[in-house]
Amino acid sequence: MSAAALVSIALLGALVGLGVPPVSRRFATAYARSWAFPGSQRVRWSWVDPMVAASVFVGLAVAVGHNPALPVFLAVTAVGLVLARVDLACLRLPDPLVLVAGLLALGGLTAAALLSGTPGRLLGTLGGAAVAGAAHVLLALLPGSRLGFGDVKLAAVLGLPLGWLGRDALLAGLLLPHVLHGGLVLGLLAARKVHRNTLLPLGPALLTGAWLAVLLT
Template sequence: MSAAALVPVALVGALVGLVVPSLARRFTTPPELTRAGLEPRPGGWAWLSPVVAAVVFAGLAVARGDDPALPVFLAVAAVGLVLAGIDLACLRLPDPLVLAAGLLALGGLTGTALLAGTPGRLLGALAGAAVAGAAHLLLALLPGSRLGFGDVKLAAVLGLPLGWLGRDALLAGLLLPHLLHGGVVLGLLAARRVRRDTLLPLGPALLAGAWLAVLLG
């Protein structure tokens, strides 16, 4: 993708990043969270959101500039940024937003496959969702697992665009999130910022790993 085309995509990403904090706050202050003791932590990351979103959008544009499904990837990324903010704030991945991301991915990829005459890529996307969802469901069912079913559903959604790209991207998208999450956990433990029993969000790692898998693919 040329620089002239890349700049507008990055600017759109920055604009998306401006509204991400306010959208995330809508899902982090419901009464049931307060009753459960899951008070959202202060959103000091808000100023960084436009920068992160611009980088995410620009990276996708560079990696997938020739793919007719690029708008679908950008739409899923936009919802994913909101989900990451919510999960960081209160360890929660709201079903309506995960469903919205899934519908955007499925509907967009279906339309792209039909218009491009490549139904095989749609089958790959569906297979990716099934594999990613099943793998994380098994992880969630393991004794002592801290993987939530919100993470399982998000992994299945992210399997759609990863499966669209093929086996290598899907495998990278399955492995990278857990490598990233493990590295962060080890770093926080070494810095004594958390304890071994501290619950940490996996959603941001799932999203970041999927993004890196797209870039590498």
């Protein structure tokens, strides 16, 4: 991909990042709880959001390249950035946002498969959603599990683009979020920022892990 195209995608990501705080604030207010991720209130989100969004968009553009599904990946990511921020603020993954991400992924990938003459890729796409959803349902049903069904639904949605990319991306997208989340929990416990019974959001780890899976595979 050309440098000019990457700059354009970075600018698009920055614009999306500017819109993330007000949108997420509306959802966080609607689902508000008396909880916030440790240290989140000290971050200057007005600067962080555009920078993060631009970096995420450029990473996807480099990894996915001229794949016809790139616009779908970017659209799902835009919704994912809002979901991550809401989950950090109030431990919720609002169903309307997850549904929008799912519709964008399914509809967009279906169109990409048909336009590129590769309808067979839809089998992998749907299979990815089924595998990711089923795996997280099992995790949610384990005794003592703190996995919420909002996390299960988001994992199934993320399984769509990961399934599009293939088995390696799907497996990495299933494993990396829990490695990241586990490492974060251990670090916060060691720093005495949280207690053993503190509930922490998994949504950001699911989204970050899926992004890293795309980059690494």
